[in-house]
Amino acid sequence: EVQLVESGGGLIQPGGSLRLSCAASGFAVTDNYMTWVRQAPGKGLEWVSIIYSGGTTYYADSVKGRFTISRDNSKNILYLQMNSLRAEDTAIYYCATSIVTPGGADYWGQGTLVTVSS
Amino acid sequence: SYVLTQPPSVSVAPGKTARITCGGYNIGNKGVHWFQQKPGQAPVLVISYNSDRPPGIPERFSGSNSGNTATLTISWVEAGDEADYYCQVWDGSSDHYVFGTGTKVTVL
Numbered sequence: 001e002v003q004l005v006e007s008g009g010g011l012i013q014p015g016g017s018l019r020l021s022c023a024a025s026g027f028a029v030t031d032n033y034m035t036w037v038r039q040a041p042g043k044g045l046e047w048v049s050i051i052y053s054g055g056t057t058y059y060a061d062s063v064k065g066r067f068t069i070s071r072d073n074s075k076n077i078l079y080l081q082m083n084s085l086r087a088e089d090t091a092i093y094y095c096a097t098s099i100v101t102p103g104g105a106d107y108w109g110q111g112t113l114v115t116v117s118s
Numbered sequence: 119s120y121v122l123t124q125p126p127s128v129s130v131a132p133g134k135t136a137r138i139t140c141g142g143y144n145i146g147n148k149g150v151h152w153f154q155q156k157p158g159q160a161p162v163l164v165i166s167y168n169s170d171r172p173p174g175i176p177e178r179f180s181g182s183n184s185g186n187t188a189t190l191t192i193s194w195v196e197a198g199d200e201a202d203y204y205c206q207v208w209d210g211s212s213d214h215y216v217f218g219t220g221t222k223v224t225v226l
Contacts, residue, residue, distance in 0.1 A: 111160060
């Protein structure tokens with residue numbers, strides 16, 4: 001069974017760092033792209049970052065230079081290293097991937113909440 | 119940056135048809151994905167690449183894309199279709215995914 005489980009969220013002060021994890025089961029994180037999407041409280045979806053099966057990565061302008069997406073193929077885990085956190089980074093962070101249906105992300109985790117506040 | 123514009127809300131009576139638009143420059147040249155999100159839940163892919171329906175998604179959900187507008191159509195709307203809907207495209211010029219502003223569908 002395909003499953004994505006995020007962890008690592010919590011309360012962090014502005015300027016701090018946090019690393020989110022997304023543990024994958026039922027498939028390999030290198031099979032297809034893996035992406036992070038976030039949703040601020042009461043707001044819409046915002047794409048954050050993506051890593052393709054070949055390792056190419058891309059970032060939203062709002063996080064470029066502060067966030068780093070990576071994966072541990074042996075542990076089958078996707079990561080999002082978040083540095084220099086700001087209040088506007090407060091959101092639920094979802095990891096997602098395309099498994100069955102080409103194109104759109106058809107499997108999502110349950111999300112992990114990151115709150116940036118002093 | 120590429121912008122996708124959706125109407126904030128759409129209201130529809132049960133059994134009728136809901137059409138949710140997603141406007142973007144030359145969006146007809148891109149592959150559009152549609153997601154449904156209910157309160158407190160992760161998004162669910164309902165349409166991929168303009169009109170492909172993932173397994174388990176009812177045939178009542180269909181998509182089209184031409185010119186500057188992509189459309190998600192929900193036929194024979196049910197109470198359970200009440201949710202927020204988002205379109206998404208890959209903008210190759212910026213190497214970014216972009217989400218639409220989202221549309222709240224209310225079933226009257």
